[in-house]
Amino acid sequence: MTEAYIYDAARTPRGKGRPDGSLHEVTSVALSARLLNAVKERNGLEGHAVEDVIWGNVTQVKEQGGCLARSAVLESDLDESIPGLAINRFCASGMEAVNLAANQVRGGAGDAYIAGGVEMMGRVAMGSDGAAIAVDPSLTFKTYFVPQGISADIIATEYGFTREEADALAVESQRRAALAWQENRFAKSIVPVRDQNGLSILDRDEYMRPGTTLEDLAKLKASFKEMGESMPGFDKVAMLKYPHLDRIEHIHHAGNSSGIVDGAAAVLIGNAEFGKAHGLKPRARIRATAKIGTDPTIMLTGPVPVTEKILRDAGMAISDIDLFEVNEAFASVVLRFMQAFQVDPAVVNVNGGAIALGHPLGATGAIIIGTLLDELERQDKTVGLATLCIASGMGAATIIERV
Numbered sequence: 025m026t027e028a029y030i031y032d033a034a035r036t037p038r039g040k041g042r043p044d045g046s047l048h049e050v051t052s053v054a055l056s057a058r059l060l061n062a063v064k065e066r067n068g069l070e071g072h073a074v075e076d077v078i079w080g081n082v083t084q085v086k087e088q089g090g091c092l093a094r095s096a097v098l099e100s101d102l103d104e105s106i107p108g109l110a111i112n113r114f115c116a117s118g119m120e121a122v123n124l125a126a127n128q129v130r131g132g133a134g135d136a137y138i139a140g141g142v143e144m145m146g147r148v149a150m151g152s153d154g155a156a157i158a159v160d161p162s163l164t165f166k167t168y169f170v171p172q173g174i175s176a177d178i179i180a181t182e183y184g185f186t187r188e189e190a191d192a193l194a195v196e197s198q199r200r201a202a203l204a205w206q207e208n209r210f211a212k213s214i215v216p217v218r219d220q221n222g223l224s225i226l227d228r229d230e231y232m233r234p235g236t237t238l239e240d241l242a243k244l245k246a247s248f249k250e251m252g253e254s255m256p257g258f259d260k261v262a263m264l265k266y267p268h269l270d271r272i273e274h275i276h277h278a279g280n281s282s283g284i285v286d287g288a289a290a291v292l293i294g295n296a297e298f299g300k301a302h303g304l305k306p307r308a309r310i311r312a313t314a315k316i317g318t319d320p321t322i323m324l325t326g327p328v329p330v331t332e333k334i335l336r337d338a339g340m341a342i343s344d345i346d347l348f349e350v351n352e353a354f355a356s357v358v359l360r361f362m363q364a365f366q367v368d369p370a371v372v373n374v375n376g377g378a379i380a381l382g383h384p385l386g387a388t389g390a391i392i393i394g395t396l397l398d399e400l401e402r403q404d405k406t407v408g409l410a411t412l413c414i415a416s417g418m419g420a421a422t423i424i425e426r427v
Contacts, residue, residue: 026295028126029306030424031136033394034062034215035289038229038382041145046226047217047286052081052088052144055217056096059288062215063138064102067292067304074294075134077108078125080117080141081386084110085153088144096142112386115353116315116412116420117141118289119389123313123422125293130310135301136294141386144286150385157320157416168265168321170258172415173248173276175323176354178262180275182322183360187275190355191241194280194379196369197352201376202234209375209402213394231283231382241279249274265321280355285382289390308397311407312338312423319417324357326419327411328364334409334421342367345423346405349392351412352377361411374399388412393422400426 036059039047047055056079063069079093093108113120118141125137156163163169170178180190204210205228216227252259252272259272299306314334318326327350335341342365350361350372358377362369375395378388389412396408411421 025130026132028129028293028295028310029299029427030291030308030310030397031294031299031304031306032063032067032292033213033397034059034066035213035387035391035394036215036217036287037226038231038285038287038384039226040231041284041286041382043146045146045286046230047144048146050217050225051147052092052142053095053099055144055288056092056142057099058217059215059290060096060100060102060138063290063292068302071103072105073302074106074136074138075128076137077106078111078121078137078139079108080111080113080121080389081143082112082114082117083143083148083150083153084112086148088148113418113420114415115351115385116389116414116418117386118391119393119410119412119420119422120315122291122293122390122393123420126310126313129293129295135298136292138290138292140288140290140390142288143384143386145284145384146286150284168261170262170321171248171251172323173281174252174258174262174272175321176276176356177248177252177272177274178266178322179324179356179360181269181273182266183363185275185356185359189359190275190280191238193355193358194241195236195238197373197376197380198232198234198236200374201232201380204375205229209398212398229381231285232380236279244277244279246274247277247281262321276354276356280379282353282378283382285384287382287384287387289387289394291390291393306427308424308426310422311425315418315420317418323415323417324353324413325360326413326417327357327361330419330421331365331409331411334423338423345407345409346371347374347396347399347408348372349396349408349410351383351388351392352379353383353413355379357413389420393424397424
């Protein structure tokens with residue numbers, strides 16, 4: 025099978041996903057097009073240089089509706105002969121775009137792809153697409169549906185994580201993210217966003233709160249306690265599914281959950297012939313990809329079984345992995361991953377994660393692959409694994425290996 029290599033990984037800074045966020049004036053199509061232009065310029069791509077643009081975005085309505093990927097290609101300076109494919113695997117959409125592109129290359133369906141995603145959460149609100157999993161009674165009753173925050177609290181309850189542990193992980197995420205920016209660890213990947221006059225709109229992740237302390241977080245009210253315990257409450261729905269639990273411990277709040285932000289990310293993937301034709305040196309190969317379905321009520325445990333699956337498929341052990349990126353959708357997701365595999369916290373989310381930097385849904389999967397690659401290079405390590413939990417009960421993972 026043909027090898028699929030990563031030649032470049034780029035992302036925009038993440039802006040606060042609200043009206044006063046720096047990227048609020050930029051549409052999803054425009055931000056995507058600017059990033060596609062950056063990939064084109066950074067790698068000297070002319071004509072029909074790539075087979076397709078595969079682009080993840082989750083809330084596919086209004087200006088993020090239609091085939092956003094094709095719209096972004098037409099808005100960009102890429103050749104109009106390049107098509108576009110918009111995909112949605114919820115929080116793993118950006119990763120699934122990369123994995124799909126890699127597997128297309130490995131299967132011989134084209135020499136190269138640009139893959140990634142975008143989400144402008146301040147312009148197109150999460151949940152505004154009215155997903156059936158949350159609103160169709162025939163499905164919600166069958167699946168014992170609860171909102172993701174309740175699912176995160178179920179994980180904490182089931183696996184014994186305290187609010188203090190979750191808050192400590194959040195404070196550490198903030199510390200690591202601030203240090204990463206201080207030491208310019210993201211410099212290779214960041215593409216500043218500029219206006220039509222070339223003036224900078226945003227050149228740095230703006231969601232971070234580096235001065236956050238445990239004392240600050242202790243003052244915050246648990247975000248999902250009221251919706252869980254009200255009548256009729258989601259806690260009771262969960263306990264119908266998990267009757268061994270006598271209550272749900274609500275430990276998550278805005279400070280130990282992922283931030284709502286705007287952003288985009290792209291990865292350039294191709295075979296060896298593509299690199300030779302364009303004078304590009306591969307940075308890593310995509311060694312394995314995986315996805316899996318999981319319990320839709322607890323919902324967010326997917327990183328554990330999908331990691332088991334990808335390691336099994338690749339003939340690897342957890343000890344073969346040098347660094348991990350586990351999306352910080354909620355603190356309990358990462359705590360459960362580290363508990364399940366007994367991995368050293370020092371090698372997980374080395375530069376902070378979505379708690380500190382934010383989680384632009386359709387882009388995050390591609391972001392963490394790029395962050396993982398940059399950190400493998402910085403530390404002169406070899407193999408990394410990136411994984412995300414996914415709404416409605418799924419998991420996705422990618423293993424990359426430097427070359």
